[in-house]
Amino acid sequence: MADKNVSMREALRSALMEEMERDESVFVMGEEVGAWQGTHRITAGFLEKFGEKRVRDTPISEMVIAGAAVGAAMAGLRPVAEIMTINFAFLSFDAIVNAAAKVHYMFNGQFKVPLVIRAASGWGNQATATHSHTPEPVFAHFPGLYVGCPSNAHDAKGMLKAAIRDDNPVLFTESIALYPKASPVPDEEYLIPIGKSDVKREGKDVTLVSYARGVEWSLDAAKQLASEGIEAEVVDLRWLRPLDLEPVFESFKRTNHCVVVEESLPHFSFGSEIAAQLQEAAFDYMDAPIKRVSAMDVPLPYAHDIELMALPNAQKVVNAVKEVLK
Amino acid sequence: MADKNVSMREALRSALMEEMERDESVFVMGEEVGAWQGTHRITAGFLEKFGEKRVRDTPISEMVIAGAAVGAAMAGLRPVAEIMTINFAFLSFDAIVNAAAKVHYMFNGQFKVPLVIRAASGWGNQATATHSHTPEPVFAHFPGLYVGCPSNAHDAKGMLKAAIRDDNPVLFTESIALYPKASPVPDEEYLIPIGKSDVKREGKDVTLVSYARGVEWSLDAAKQLASEGIEAEVVDLRWLRPLDLEPVFESFKRTNHCVVVEESLPHFSFGSEIAAQLQEAAFDYMDAPIKRVSAMDVPLPYAHDIELMALPNAQKVVNAVKEVLK
Amino acid sequence: MATNTIAPDKEKLLDWYHQIVLIRQFENACDDLYKQKRITGVYLHLYSGLEATGVGSVAALGKNDNVITAYRDHGIAIARGVDPKLVMAEMMGKRTGTSGGKGGSMHIAERDLNFWGGYAIVAGHLPLAAGIALKEKYVGSENVVLCLMGDGSTNNGYFHESLNLSAVWDLPVVWLIENNLVGMGTRVETSSGQPDLVKRAIAYGMEEGPRVDGQDVIAVHQAVSEAVEYARKHGPILMETLTYRYKGHGVSDKQYDVREGFKEELDEWHHKDPITILANYLKANFGDIQPELDQIQQEADKTVAEAIAFAESSPNPTYEDLISNVYV
Amino acid sequence: MATNTIAPDKEKLLDWYHQIVLIRQFENACDDLYKQKRITGVYLHLYSGLEATGVGSVAALGKNDNVITAYRDHGIAIARGVDPKLVMAEMMGKRTGTSGGKGGSMHIAERDLNFWGGYAIVAGHLPLAAGIALKEKYVGSENVVLCLMGDGSTNNGYFHESLNLSAVWDLPVVWLIENNLVGMGTRVETSSGQPDLVKRAIAYGMEEGPRVDGQDVIAVHQAVSEAVEYARKHGPILMETLTYRYKGHGVSDKQYDVREGFKEELDEWHHKDPITILANYLKANFGDIQPELDQIQQEADKTVAEAIAFAESSPNPTYEDLISNVYV
């Protein structure tokens, strides 16, 4: 069958719907997922199709949304809990990093936590300081948790399905900016294994390492660079936990130059980890320091033009590439 | 006057007491800080000396301990809020990173947040997975917040006093393992400025970068290395925000070798950031990749001997140094 | 300072009428401006329909008292006396805005008026309110804190911890629930095991205040004035106003303009419109007052028009603004 | 399955007596072993004094029902039927322990007995209890969840959100507060605006259960049995037992052994010791039963001695254990 062009929103919606059709124990819970049809419409039509038992509206109670999902998962259900936006997961922080990520280990494997916590992530739409986070690296700091961050519709569908079928807790974040973006998605079922990164573009001159929305900036930058004769390879890590860096090392050993691209804040972050591992794994192949393109290190403002100054973009990636190549 | 040898516990206690004597607007609040004399006895005798108004026992309510402290600080008081151990700050996560760290910026400077949140940190005493965190790098990810982590009694006193007098929110963590450790502390008053790192030992062969308890491991390792003819320089960053890396760069440009030592988990962490900045700032001076000695990437277990396998120590630092030097 | 709780005189009533009309007019303007993309972003939560609660409650405060609220904050700012020019400038993200354009619609504040701002983390401002009240108690002032919150925020952990702390510490806070029956789409009965929200005071041994008609500014003012007096003397009190929002939750609401299935409820509440109720009261008690009301309407229109002009002619923030105020 | 709520027979009473004595003996042994450094670490919270609450409440459950608690969990584990050998091995961090030595004193669990474990984040296990109850409801079982918690945990955001969710979703949970009057050092009156903790049920429109004498295992069993039946049929219920801990909060408590200023309170509660109360009841109702009680005591001593021997002769976890079970 021919692939259809669908938005990441639609791909996520169908992934979730297919998994709920496939497995009775999969259900969704969260704020406004039911009657309201989902804040980002990922669960649009779900209440009507699956009913109140499996599509559960919650109060504005992020601690128990995450915590009750952990308990339900330990007991054998497969909850897909929606935290409306990742910003509110700061209220679920203990439940996610100290409960979900710990019970399997702490009780020596007696309990499994087949849980997915979905959250919309990202900024650049004037949501302002408290609502403008992409803190995936902060969550990925903690062992016991998986963290998935798709960069397009195709990956989103296969990754979410894999996350739902996995027996470990997965934090799954979805870039708000990517929801409407369409890409070809096969009709037949497919899974994208947890912890498998993907080379989105091949190139010999420089390695761009990113995930989620950063991949889009990287690919746009690669196009622009190509027009200037610079061939960038773009590696989409897809998952921050587990980190699949082999393709990055392999690529870097050919290109000898690397720029890491992230929507997140710069310090103690994604780019830090990639640069640290790369210089250790491929020291002899470094022709230049590894550069990072990240958000500016400020709380994010409301006014749109200064907000955009703080946000990474393709041009900033291009400039960084030229720096490392000079 | 001659310096006295005092424990870090006693140094912190006197710092807090002197600041409360100096400034009526400084007060402490938290679980068991009063009648119980403080879980770690930093506030022992405070209730008797300052009374209930300024020594405030709270319920087990970490969200409001941090959040009410933010409000009181905005209104002009100088709260020193105690979160009994940093593990429970995960329940204050939103209040710390999304309120304390944001209000000054979000309202364009209309409000100041002269707040210190103190918390005991660290592990290695069989506290088990949920109670064995050193997540300072996770908090330091967020601009708007300062993060201080002293490595000895002398620094602890000067740093805490500076934190209390500063008009910005400071997360101040105290290594449980260091509380009983004594070092010389001057009688006369002194402050250690926020964001000032310190070279704890000079050496020409390798640069050890650390903070808090990691400094102790680094100094022990340096001793052992010296006996084998290797001179290690030890830089204590003291503050994870703001990061004062100049002395690290300067040292590295002489030693050309570096090992980062941290009690925290390895990924998206302290060592990642230091390695990333160092390879960028001093690329031409790198004779070997920068190595990291961190906690093992697992939730921490109860049984003591396997817990100790997961904990960094001087020997692991020595081994890492020999690797980078070979 | 004491707060006046005697029946409000004509002057005061006309002042409230002016505030309510001004807020309504301001919100209508925001609505238009957003559709014209002259106000941008994803968050814009209008106060239309709730004006009597904001105006009546804030009017019960003295100038040294404090007020804090959630993101639905334009009306509270205006009721507290923030210049609509500066509010509109903030809506447009201009340098002249209350927060220099860095806060936006959800984060209006005016320190000089003890308006501690609007906050976007649901219930996240409740602990701040407790802390501000602690400061008042600490320094021995008589000032109170009015903390407005939505019905949906009462199911959050912040609500529990903040109200309990205010009770054990006897903090002077009036916890005022603006119960507009719904969160974003979730109704109170669906989200709260105890839909009679004021009853939650019992869980903290706190004074259980009244549940008042949130459309009647006089009733709100009376009830909040009593609550404020109680808080000054005795400590925290929880109260509730029953009110309604005419628009959807915010501009991102699919039913922002057309609220399918709510037509009857909307009609019912439009009949209880704060402007109508107050206008009728004024007519019944002060004879032919229509000319004055018309004039107030014109003034309000003028004020909003000037606010828009001011905002649009104001400069945008600069890179300097972007990087300033991260730290003191 | 239905739970028996008729007056307990001799056999059952002697079984409870055995459990209480066994727990007391087990905790005394832990106390000694810790002082001898044969149990190590910073956290060890004894259940001595609270046995009647644990034994009476767990006895009200059917084998398919669920139980979960906080870190003060040894007694609950033993009452639920976990082999003391495995509990003691966990205390000593041995490979043979319930959690393979990776959980320790605060994290005993036995999946096969639907004992979901002890948790160390105060109130952090409440949402888990709600989730386990959701599963029971989801699959249409009749099983309930007994969630024990300390008085101090009722002031935490997790308490509010978990109880409210259980109310709006009608989850079959018996929320049981083990009110031993104090957190670590903070008394209920100091930490809770509403010291009559069961009244907090009102905030969730939840059934307000009884506040029972936690020292009388028969009273606890009766009350919890009724609560369990209620939860099976109707949904959540909040109840409370009044009890007391003889030791300090935990071994890190400066007043772990000698609790200055509490001598009178201690004496008073020792007079209400669960063992004495039950022994007296047995003597009053079943004649000369002392020989049987003595024999039970001996059995308990023997069981604990065997548990210690088993634990001490068990192997430590290995590096393999350290790195296993991070992920499935």
Ligand SMILES: Cc1ncc(C[n+]2csc(CCOP(=O)(O)OP(=O)(O)O)c2C)c(N)n1
């Ligand atoms: C902690 C948190 N969770 C979720 C949201 C998303 N959200 C914004 S407003 C809102 C509804 C709030 O309803 P209510 O408290 O009744 O206030 P109203 O909008 O009716 O004035 C939600 C769920 C948020 N901002 N913060």
Ligand SMILES: Cc1ncc(C[n+]2csc(CCOP(=O)(O)OP(=O)(O)O)c2C)c(N)n1
């Ligand atoms: C969230 C959190 N805050 C603080 C602590 C430290 N702490 C451990 S037990 C305890 C007291 C709990 O008292 P209570 O709930 O009454 O239980 P009890 O010990 O009396 O059985 C505290 C404050 C913790 N473990 N978790």
Ligand SMILES: [Mg+2]
């Ligand atoms: Mg509402």
Ligand SMILES: [Mg+2]
């Ligand atoms: Mg207690």
